[in-house]
Amino acid sequence: MEEDIMRKWCIVEILNGKSGSYILTDYGEIFLYSELFQGKKLLNVVGNGSWRAYITMIEYENKLIFPPYLGKDIAIYDLEEKRLQYIPISLKHEPKEQKFNLYKKAVVWKEKAFFIGDMDSSLISLDMKTYKIEKCTKWQSEFKKQFGESTGTHTHTDLCVVDHCFWISLQKANFIMEYDMEKNVSSFYRIGDRKIHYNTICFDGKEFWLSGDKQFLCKWNKKENVIEFFEKFPDDFEINLENGARTELFSCSILWNQSIYYAPLSANMYIRVDLKSQEIKQIEKRGKTGLSMVLKSVADGKMLYGEEMDCERSEYFKNCLINKDNSLIKMSILFTQEEEIQFLERIISLKMITREKGSQSLQYLCSDGTSEREENRISDNQNTEGREIYYAIKG
Numbered sequence: 001m002e003e004d005i006m007r008k009w010c011i012v013e014i015l016n017g018k019s020g021s022y023i024l025t026d027y028g029e030i031f032l033y034s035e036l037f038q039g040k041k042l043l044n045v046v047g048n049g050s051w052r053a054y055i056t057m058i059e060y061e062n063k064l065i066f067p068p069y070l071g072k073d074i075a076i077y078d079l080e081e082k083r084l085q086y087i088p089i090s091l092k093h094e095p096k097e098q099k100f101n102l103y104k105k106a107v108v109w110k111e112k113a114f115f116i117g118d119m120d121s122s123l124i125s126l127d128m129k130t131y132k133i134e135k136c137t138k139w140q141s142e143f144k145k146q147f148g149e150s151t152g153t154h155t156h157t158d159l160c161v162v163d164h165c166f167w168i169s170l171q172k173a174n175f176i177m178e179y180d181m182e183k184n185v186s187s188f189y190r191i192g193d194r195k196i197h198y199n200t201i202c203f204d205g206k207e208f209w210l211s212g213d214k215q216f217l218c219k220w221n222k223k224e225n226v227i228e229f230f231e232k233f234p235d236d237f238e239i240n241l242e243n244g245a246r247t248e249l250f251s252c253s254i255l256w257n258q259s260i261y262y263a264p265l266s267a268n269m270y271i272r273v274d275l276k277s278q279e280i281k282q283i284e285k286r287g288k289t290g291l292s293m294v295l296k297s298v299a300d301g302k303m304l305y306g307e308e309m310d311c312e313r314s315e316y317f318k319n320c321l322i323n324k325d326n327s328l329i330k331m332s333i334l335f336t337q338e339e340e341i342q343f344l345e346r347i348i349s350l351k352m353i354t355r356e357k358g359s360q361s362l363q364y365l366c367s368d369g370t371s372e373r374e375e376n377r378i379s380d381n382q383n384t385e386g387r388e389i390y391y392a393i394k395g
Contacts, residue, residue, distance in 0.1 A: 011307055012052070014296040017059035019079060021298070024057050030064065030077060044084055046075045056157075058106045058113060060128050067103035067115035074115075074126060074133075087131050089124070098122035098137070105159035107166050109181035116159060116168060119152050123179075139177065139186035143170075146188065151175065156265065157293045158252040160201040160208070167208070169198035176201060176210070191220050192227050202253040202260050204275055209260045213247040215239065217273065217280070230273070234282040238268045251293050256304055257324050263292035263306055270295075270306060272326070284320060284328050 010026040023031040023040070028047040031040045046066050047053025053071035057064050066075040073086035089100040100122055103115040113126045114136070123136040144150050151172040160167040164182040169175070173195050178187045191198070191210060198212040210218040217230040239249065250262040250271075259272040261283070270283035270292070286292065286308055294307040304322040321329040 010309070011294055012055040013057055014294065014298065014305065015057055015059060015064070016297065017064075019059065019062065022057065022059075022064065024054065024066075026052055026055075028053055030057075043079075044077055044082070046077065046084060047071050056103065056105055058108050060108050060113060063128075065106065065108075065113050065126070065128075067106050067113075068101040069103060070101065072101060087126070087133070089133055091122075091124070091133060091135055100124065104155055104157055107159065107161050107181070109164055112181065114166065114179075114181060116153060116155070116166070118155055119171065121153065123153070125181075125184075136179075136184060138184070139179065142186060143172075143177075143188060147172070153177070154197060154199055156199060156246075156248070156251040157263075158200040158202075160203055162203050167201045167203070169201060169210070169212070171197070173197050189220075189222075192218055192229070194229070197248070199248045200250055200253045200262070202255055204255055204260065209253065209273065211248070211250050211253065211262065213249070213266075215249065230278070230280060233280050234269070234271070236268075236285075237271075237282070239266045240268060241266055246291065251291065252295050254295050254297065254304070256297055256301075257326075261295060261304060261322070263295040265291050270322075281326075283322060283326060 011023055012026050013024040015022040015024070020032050021034070022043075023029075023033050024046075025031075027049050028045045030043045030046060032043055033040045050071065052069055054066040054075060055069045057066050059065070062079045064077040064079065066077070068074060068089070073088050075084060075086050077084050091100060099117075099120050101117075102119075102121045103117040104121075105116045107114050107116070108128070111128050113128060115121075115124050115126070117123075123139070125134050125136055126132070127134075140150065140152075149172070151170045154169045154171045158169075165178050165180050168177050168179065170177055170188075174190050174192055176189050176191060176198055178189070180186070194214065194216075196212040196214040196216075196218075198210045198218075200209075200211045202209045206221070208220045208222065210220065215231065215233065219228045219230065220226070241247065246265045248265050249267040251265040253260055253262045258276060259274050261272045262270065264270055264286045267286075269285045272281050272283055273279070274281060284306075292306050292308045294305065296305050297303070298305045298321070302324065306320050306322065308319070319331045321331060323329065
């Protein structure tokens, strides 16, 4: 069995949709999976196999929608027709710094999909019937009008959606935004006087829980405008920046199992806030150079899946499942040889290159007309950020 294993997975998104459960990997493989990842079926490869061209997806009717991250176009996969199509984003850049990629999250409201990124990404919407793309940048001029300065959105992998509004933290210290997708209007809130740059927001049905780059959590009741801070972390809780100098404590948060769970960024552990006792409790420590960008409910809500990346070696190596009793199952989700071959046959050919001092790296050359410059970019990304490959030579 061991010799059939080709490489470990890097999962960038898990989607529990109406038509099935889906996984998106760092190289664009779209998988339909069954409970606990036991059965996996490769559906297609989005972005021609380019590294992190797309890192999130949403579902609309019988389609999967992918806003571009390092890619340039919106990708749509029709589940019935088994066909991929790409929608160019032909919009004028205003202001010039705004980009129409680097999107980290998306949400669908009625017949519109909204794409949300970080820092310089322009908020846009896609009409799912006509595929018309519109900029939703009025909120930026409104913020500048009210507060006298510009700002942008600020998130790693977190987006809070409540009814027809999504909530996102802003680059401006202490500020978050409520965006009404029904009316295309925004509201801004300054949460607390203690300076902090928020980056995660989670709603427990009554109150919002926020975290950022300071060692406390904030609970905010919007209706009563009451704020409460939580600073009593587990005894061995620490912050270290050996993970790419990311200063925020956590990358994302999720309401699950009567608790708010947090995935570590600069924090040294997964934690949860027990909503009944209001205590912060440790789940699992991470590696010194590790961080987690994925925290998703799986197995019909019975478990929580977390994935940890090692920033020093750029290997994706630690996965875990959290049970409802908060016990942990450590695991590795692996590609089989058959799955890897399916991927390679569909998109790319694999070559082993021997370099100076006997070191080896893997170069991916697209077989679908990709330019030499694009081939080099894919190879460069692989060398610096690549995935772990188990390459077996038989005979």
